[in-house]
Amino acid sequence: MRYLLFLFCFLSHDIFAKTITVSADRNGGFSIIQSAINNYMHAAIWHDGSAKETDKSVLINCRFTGNPGFKLGRNHREAQMYLIDCSFSKEVADAPVYQERDRKLQWGQRIYFKNCHRDDQDYAWFADNTALSKKVLSFTKVFGSKW
Numbered sequence: 001m002r003y004l005l006f007l008f009c010f011l012s013h014d015i016f017a018k019t020i021t022v023s024a025d026r027n028g029g030f031s032i033i034q035s036a037i038n039n040y041m042h043a044a045i046w047h048d049g050s051a052k053e054t055d056k057s058v059l060i061n062c063r064f065t066g067n068p069g070f071k072l073g074r075n076h077r078e079a080q081m082y083l084i085d086c087s088f089s090k091e092v093a094d095a096p097v098y099q100e101r102d103r104k105l106q107w108g109q110r111i112y113f114k115n116c117h118r119d120d121q122d123y124a125w126f127a128d129n130t131a132l133s134k135k136v137l138s139f140t141k142v143f144g145s146k147w
Contacts (some may be wrong), residue, residue: 042070044064045059046076046079048075048077049079049080053107055082056082057081058137059091062083063088064087067091070093071095075099076101078106080111082112083112083126084116090119092123097111112129113126114131115133
């Protein structure tokens with residue numbers, strides 16, 4: 001339970017303080033955020049899912065804004081991220097969620113988008129690439145009795 005409280009405090013701090021990371025979590029995260037502001041050029045979201053193949057971060061109905069050219073996300077370890085019904089300001093860089101460092105990923109690059117759009121024109125890298133829905137990726141279904 002301590003980790004859950006830390007995660008939500010951390011997310012709240014980031015949103016209001018406008019710091020670099022919107023969703024920084026080890027092993028898993030679930031975020032329904034109205035708006036996140038990234039005032040840096042670095043990644044707004046990241047995920048470390050190296051503990052188990054099933055670990056994931058799920059972001060639903062999130063709005064990402066920031067300085068011109070800000071990058072949406074990165075991972076430097078195994079990651080599995082789902083962005084569902086998210087929107088991006090026109091300032092988001094035309095740069096896919098990227099792997100930082102040259103670590104070999106045993107489960108491959110697992111970054112999924114569904115119904116995400118940019119204010120100006122959508123970029124190809126966040127085109128729909130999963131059939132999973134919000135219903136399938138609910139908090140309970142993602143974490144079960146883990147929290």
